[in-house]
Amino acid sequence: MTQRPATVRPRHRMVDRVSGILEFVARSEGASLTEIARHVGAPVSSVQGLVNGLVATGYLDERSRVYRLGAAPHFLNLVAGRGAVNRIVHDDLVRLHERTGRTSVVLAVAIGSDIVYIDHVSDDPRTAYLAERFLRRSLIRTSSGLVLMADWEPRDLWAYLETLGDDDQSRVRLLLDELESIRATDMSVLPNIAEDPELDGISIAVREGDRVVAAVGVVGRHADLARDREQIITALREQAMEWDERD
Incomplete structure (x- = not known):
């Protein structure tokens, strides 16, 4: 029987955007919504909802419209x-x-x-x-x-x-x-x-x-x-x- 070739795990645009947001913010001293949107190549209107959700769940922290990495990623590492x-x-x-x-x-x-x-x-x-x-x-x-x-x-x-x-x-x-x-x-x-x-x-x-x-x-x-x-x-x-x- 012919074996099917291995396939790369498919990417997901929304997951790519979320992971891109998290890594970009983690590498910065703090980023604005406009800077985040520019980095992931998406409209500010599309990124706003993702960023709000990440703040609400603790993955990002927001102060004076500047976003930094929140505590949730570290917490997950501890839980794991x-x-x-x-x-x-x-x-x-x-x-x-x-x-x-x-x-x-x-x-x-x-x-x-x-x-x-x-x-x-x-x-x-x-x-x-x-x-x-x-x-x-x-x-x-x-x-x-x-x-x-x-x-x-x-x-x-x-x-x-x-x-x-x-x-x-x-x-x-x-x-x-x-x-x-x-x-x-x-x-x-x-x-x-x-x-x-x-x-x-x-x-x-x-x-x-x-x-x-x-x-x-x-x-x-x-x-x-x-x-x-x-x-x-x-x-x-x-x-x-x-x-x-x-x-």
């Missing part, structure tokens, strides 16, 4: 018990950075089909910029992204991979070759898939029960990471065991 990421503190990354002597240590999560660094310790201005601005990157181009994708349902993984262009096909093949190994070890080691061929990473999964909710990556020059590979892997595994004991 997302302790796996919350129990990783900045000092953990500092210790890994000192212990491994690498350029950067990052804490990464998947947001839709992108990866975002939500904390970091870095000597590299490029990584610091990405992390401090919470900029989205391609999952397929980082070791942490491979760790996060390895835990996806097949339908979502296949559909995502099918959206990637020719420039990423070698990375897709590498992920598929290494998929079972990543799942078995919870690690991606030196995949050599970054835009900069001299940079690479070693990343480990952060689990909440049977789900991967984040990844911690050690990033630096490929030659340096390869030389100290076993030391870095040991440091990451020992730190992961400490996180598990904090439950």
